Amino acid sequence: MAVILATDSGSLARDKAQTLRFASGARLAFRQFLRNPAATVGLVVLVLLCLAAIAAPWISPFGPIQIKLSAKLQPPSWAHLLGTDHFGRDVLSRLLYGARVSLSIGVLVVAFSMSFGVPIGMVAGFMRGHVDNVLMRLMDAFLTFPPLLLAVAIVGLLGPDLRNVMMAIGVVQIPVLARIVRASTLSAREETYVMAARALGASPLRIALRHILRNILSPIMVQVTIGFSAAIIAEASLSFLGLGTQPPNPSWGRDLAEARRYMADAPWLFLSPTATIMLAVLSINFVGDGLRDALDPRSWRTRARAATATE
Amino acid sequence: MWRYLASRLVQIPLILVVVTMTIFVVVRSTPGDPVQIMLGMETSPDAVAAIRKEFRLDRPVAAQYVLWVGDLLQGNLGRSIRLNTPVTQLLTERFPVSLRLAAGAMLVALCISIPLGILAALYRNTWIDYLCTGYTVAGFAIPNFALAMILIYVFSIKLGWFPITGIGSGDAKTAFGVIGPYILPAMALGTLQTAVLTRLLRSSMIDVLMQDYVRTAHAKGLMPTSVVLVHALKNAMIPFVTMVAIQCGYLIGIQVTIEYIFAIPGMGSAVLSGVINRDFPVIQGFTLVIAAFFLFANLVADLLYGFLDPRIRY
Amino acid sequence: MALLTVRNLTTSFATDQGTIRAVNGVSFTLEPGEVLGLVGESGSGKSVTALSLMRLVREPPAKVEAELLDFEGTDLLRAPARTLRDIRGAGIAMIFQDPMRSLNPVLTIGRQLTEPLRRHMRMGAAAARHRAIELLEMVGIPMAETRLGSYPHQFSGGMRQRVMIAIALSCNPRLLIADEATTALDVTIQAQIVELVRRLTKNLGTAVIWISHDLGLVAGLCDRVNVMYAGRIVETGPVREVFYRPAHGYTIGLIGCTPRVDQVGTPLTPINGLPPNLMDEAPLCPFLPRCDVAIPACRQTRPALRNLPGGHAAVCLADLTSHHRGAH
Numbered sequence: 001m002a003v004i005l006a007t008d009s010g011s012l013a014r015d016k017a018q019t020l021r022f023a024s025g026a027r028l029a030f031r032q033f034l035r036n037p038a039a040t041v042g043l044v045v046l047v048l049l050c051l052a053a054i055a056a057p058w059i060s061p062f063g064p065i066q067i068k069l070s071a072k073l074q075p076p077s078w079a080h081l082l083g084t085d086h087f088g089r090d091v092l093s094r095l096l097y098g099a100r101v102s103l104s105i106g107v108l109v110v111a112f113s114m115s116f117g118v119p120i121g122m123v124a125g126f127m128r129g130h131v132d133n134v135l136m137r138l139m140d141a142f143l144t145f146p147p148l149l150l151a152v153a154i155v156g157l158l159g160p161d162l163r164n165v166m167m168a169i170g171v172v173q174i175p176v177l178a179r180i181v182r183a184s185t186l187s188a189r190e191e192t193y194v195m196a197a198r199a200l201g202a203s204p205l206r207i208a209l210r211h212i213l214r215n216i217l218s219p220i221m222v223q224v225t226i227g228f229s230a231a232i233i234a235e236a237s238l239s240f241l242g243l244g245t246q247p248p249n250p251s252w253g254r255d256l257a258e259a260r261r262y263m264a265d266a267p268w269l270f271l272s273p274t275a276t277i278m279l280a281v282l283s284i285n286f287v288g289d290g291l292r293d294a295l296d297p298r299s300w301r302t303r304a305r306a307a308t309a310t311e
Numbered sequence: 312m313w314r315y316l317a318s319r320l321v322q323i324p325l326i327l328v329v330v331t332m333t334i335f336v337v338v339r340s341t342p343g344d345p346v347q348i349m350l351g352m353e354t355s356p357d358a359v360a361a362i363r364k365e366f367r368l369d370r371p372v373a374a375q376y377v378l379w380v381g382d383l384l385q386g387n388l389g390r391s392i393r394l395n396t397p398v399t400q401l402l403t404e405r406f407p408v409s410l411r412l413a414a415g416a417m418l419v420a421l422c423i424s425i426p427l428g429i430l431a432a433l434y435r436n437t438w439i440d441y442l443c444t445g446y447t448v449a450g451f452a453i454p455n456f457a458l459a460m461i462l463i464y465v466f467s468i469k470l471g472w473f474p475i476t477g478i479g480s481g482d483a484k485t486a487f488g489v490i491g492p493y494i495l496p497a498m499a500l501g502t503l504q505t506a507v508l509t510r511l512l513r514s515s516m517i518d519v520l521m522q523d524y525v526r527t528a529h530a531k532g533l534m535p536t537s538v539v540l541v542h543a544l545k546n547a548m549i550p551f552v553t554m555v556a557i558q559c560g561y562l563i564g565i566q567v568t569i570e571y572i573f574a575i576p577g578m579g580s581a582v583l584s585g586v587i588n589r590d591f592p593v594i595q596g597f598t599l600v601i602a603a604f605f606l607f608a609n610l611v612a613d614l615l616y617g618f619l620d621p622r623i624r625y
Numbered sequence: 626m627a628l629l630t631v632r633n634l635t636t637s638f639a640t641d642q643g644t645i646r647a648v649n650g651v652s653f654t655l656e657p658g659e660v661l662g663l664v665g666e667s668g669s670g671k672s673v674t675a676l677s678l679m680r681l682v683r684e685p686p687a688k689v690e691a692e693l694l695d696f697e698g699t700d701l702l703r704a705p706a707r708t709l710r711d712i713r714g715a716g717i718a719m720i721f722q723d724p725m726r727s728l729n730p731v732l733t734i735g736r737q738l739t740e741p742l743r744r745h746m747r748m749g750a751a752a753a754r755h756r757a758i759e760l761l762e763m764v765g766i767p768m769a770e771t772r773l774g775s776y777p778h779q780f781s782g783g784m785r786q787r788v789m790i791a792i793a794l795s796c797n798p799r800l801l802i803a804d805e806a807t808t809a810l811d812v813t814i815q816a817q818i819v820e821l822v823r824r825l826t827k828n829l830g831t832a833v834i835w836i837s838h839d840l841g842l843v844a845g846l847c848d849r850v851n852v853m854y855a856g857r858i859v860e861t862g863p864v865r866e867v868f869y870r871p872a873h874g875y876t877i878g879l880i881g882c883t884p885r886v887d888q889v890g891t892p893l894t895p896i897n898g899l900p901p902n903l904m905d906e907a908p909l910c911p912f913l914p915r916c917d918v919a920i921p922a923c924r925q926t927r928p929a930l931r932n933l934p935g936g937h938a939a940v941c942l943a944d945l946t947s948h949h950r951g952a953h
Binding site: 137138140141142144145146147148149152153154156157158159229233236237240241243253256259260263264267270271273274277278281282285 | 322325326329330333334337338340341342448449451452453454456457460461463464468561563564565567568571572579582583586587589594598601602605606609
């Protein structure tokens, strides 16, 4: 039995009125997001990473495939901030260019999975019945694919170009996204405002696009961040196995694979890509957590209530 | 209860059909003639044609699939094109290795996640919690092969405690010789699982610890250990155990990178070399088994839920 | 010697907006075998008082302080954790409002019954089981032996509460605290449970603290009653005195909004206003904003405890004898 302590309802009402004065829910959510230190730091890091990746050709000190055998396997120094690899290539430059690969794969995978997952989920949730059943069974079937293995099969058999990698990694994310979208659609469908819209004669398509889509935006956004970070790790795994980005093109996973042979003598070779991957994934995950908390009004509880829950 | 089981058991073959059909089609969409690629350019066209005929590659895809299923139902998964051994034989060699690796990884994951999850929940929002949660956050962000390299560097190269190779070689003399080579791969493979499970147990325990019946247990004057480990944990374990079962099924599918690093002759590396060599029967047979195992693990997870929670009776 | 002595108990919660005093200077005593009622609206601090004296409130974020918190000679404030655990269940027992949520869903009720027996009475498994069956029969659960293996969800609400009573009384506690024990039950079941507790505690000589917002319940059951408002006791006394000769504006308000069988058709008078802000250290009477019987002095002086005849006392400046009813 929770102890409900009465706080002054008057002051609570005043607070509520104040928050409602903000024009849009988006602004409210953004402010809530900024209150989360991890999420804010994550967002900053992510933005910096994206900027670094875009600006790689201009800011990287050396070319990523520029070989200089006289300088091979050098530890980090002022000349080469992260050292060099077995071909004398600058590690930092390779990582910067590798960021372009990883981040663009992430974006492509997310776009791919959303363009299939969202419509499938919405159709299933909106129409229900047989259509829903069939679609969900199909999604279940795809969920049973061990994701990496399917990616290995697709890329290994169909060739390591960008389109195949995007499909391979994206295909297994579709069912998860579809399920989430379906669940949100199902509950949004039952909302009174949707029934009101139908009563006013709005066509199903219009309802779907205007009302429901806005409602399911928040779980989609959260899932998107998860998918993005999963894509980065999947691309790294594929490149590591030799199936993704082909040498001599830079890729974080590829760098890790090539670092294996020199592990004992040149630990910076495998530590740098590891740290970069972790940095990217962590910042995306923090942003995702922050999004989830910011977009769920229920987590904006008054702090007094939290403190008064008894044991 | 039996009806539920029956309906699930019916669903499994249907899903497997979709999975295997997809793989079938993907495998046969590879650019170029797989047999030619495999045998090399010098082979005579007659030899190539003969091999194609032997492996039914001259027939339409649908027919190939039906024939394959027919063979499957008789226990025959075909022969590896490259190694010329029955796929079933390869499976019996490799599946136990993968199982052992998965079991080891799960063991590591359980040993770490159960105490960490409980501690993080008990000491919520203190430094202990932050440490445990920080650990799980890092676990989500590091690819298992990267962790494997770090572990190899620290424990094998620098400290010399554990060997890197030796699984499946059969010349181990001591108990440590048998288990030793599994340790580092199991630790690396188990990272993501540890993160997931710790997170889950922590939030599960936090929910449970706020429940009224925990307060009742305290009001009865029971020892705190009893309250936490019996009253609370028994409830929190339910979703945890089902997740463990699901993760077990999932593990076999993601082993490939670890097998690659440690040269482990398991299921994942078989699929990998099958893919590289365009060895259709191997790809098909192994994917089937991996998917079936995953489905089976999920079924076990659902049944476990009903078994552990007395409120649910199918 | 009194069974329980509470002097100036204060339970506060530190929040970002200030300190909330859920219990603010509560004092009372309880004699062995006495039945005391604790009434007040939601948020008045009744439950927190009970949880505080059993030290079941999470500290931090709560802080429990008192001049004296004595149970049978043990200082509950300074006692080590071990002693507190010995007292809980065996010295003081508690039953809660919602029996479905207060029983562990994955343990059999046999297990939940025998636990305190084995812990406090050091019974072996067989003896505890035997005693558990006796207890179930005592609270009126048929086929007790087979029910030992049942789970809480297999019982109805009233039966579950009976089980909770059995658990609470299993080690013969000297004090039973019933926190809104009947609120979640049907009215007919309520009567059964109340009667059960009354009978059992009378036989065992257990003192009872009945916490309720139901005045009728408390009136019929208790020897004495404490009326709480905003974390303080505003009136205390024998049940007849307090209900027939209320001496505090809040008590009058409470009585006024209780339906009476002999006054069917008469409108109920609700108490105006909202519950108080527990963060304010009211310099004046906390009930003043809502009080119908306030006098000018109430706006200047803070009321202190005023003794009235018959063991009756109230924290009120007004003389409210005009509101008294004759004794029925």
